[in-house]
Amino acid sequence: YPDISLKEARFKRDEARKALSDGSDPVLIKKLDKIALRTASENSFENIAREWHTTQLARWSDSHGIRVINSLEEDAFPLIGRISISELTAPIILEAIRKIEKRGATETAGRVLQRINSVIRFAIQTGRATSNPANDLKGVLTANKVEHRPALPRSELPEFFRRLKAEPLHPATTIAIRLLMLTMTRPGEIRFAKWSEFDFERAEWRIPAERMKMREEHLVPLSRQALALLDELKLHTGHRELLFPSQT
Numbered sequence: 001y002p003d004i005s006l007k008e009a010r011f012k013r014d015e016a017r018k019a020l021s022d023g024s025d026p027v028l029i030k031k032l033d034k035i036a037l038r039t040a041s042e043n044s045f046e047n048i049a050r051e052w053h054t055t056q057l058a059r060w061s062d063s064h065g066i067r068v069i070n071s072l073e074e075d076a077f078p079l080i081g082r083i084s085i086s087e088l089t090a091p092i093i094l095e096a097i098r099k100i101e102k103r104g105a106t107e108t109a110g111r112v113l114q115r116i117n118s119v120i121r122f123a124i125q126t127g128r129a130t131s132n133p134a135n136d137l138k139g140v141l142t143a144n145k146v147e148h149r150p151a152l153p154r155s156e157l158p159e160f161f162r163r164l165k166a167e168p169l170h171p172a173t174t175i176a177i178r179l180l181m182l183t184m185t186r187p188g189e190i191r192f193a194k195w196s197e198f199d200f201e202r203a204e205w206r207i208p209a210e211r212m213k214m215r216e217e218h219l220v221p222l223s224r225q226a227l228a229l230l231d232e233l234k235l236h237t238g239h240r241e242l243l244f245p246s247q248t
Helices: 006-021 026-042 045-059 062-075 090-102 106-125 133-137 154-166 171-183 187-191 224-237
Strands: 204-207 218-221
Touching (some): 045 062, 062 090, 090 133, 171 187, 171 224
């Protein structure tokens, strides 16, 4: 008292008497309840999701790992994080996914559902769940018509390069765009490229594994046109670590 009211104390007393009359030990029951409560907490979706995330980090780039955990923290943990993994049902998961859809983020909803599926599958593999209700939600997401950005027709390439040359851009920006087209790499790989990654004698660019999504080193052969651009770029940023450092 006052944390426990007299009415609640009497109720607990009556429960203990009933347990004794049934041949049970109230103290033992209380201990078992505490163990069950602790186990449920340890096996909550959030705890297992964080454990799953840690096991996957070696396979992912740093940026991808951050995106995965951020999406779970924002869209999954607030709604299903405290629920024991074995008590999750398809309707509970669907409710969380629908909330993401309601704000128009259908692609995010799909990614979060995929990650919830992976977490539960990990729980099954580690003996903390026996079924995966997320599997029952295949096809439940609202399908959006995907409109891809139109490809640049080959016939328009000369005009594109003419306009690129005429546009009053910073020289390094123009070179970056042309290198993208000559190396077929991602914008992020160009933006964070370092001079130390280039072997000009072998005409190769080795992008280290830690910058690649699949954590594998990527070798990019360099054409003579790409090498000529890099020689031009050296005049602007050859004294810096990055090919394209911030202009500010």
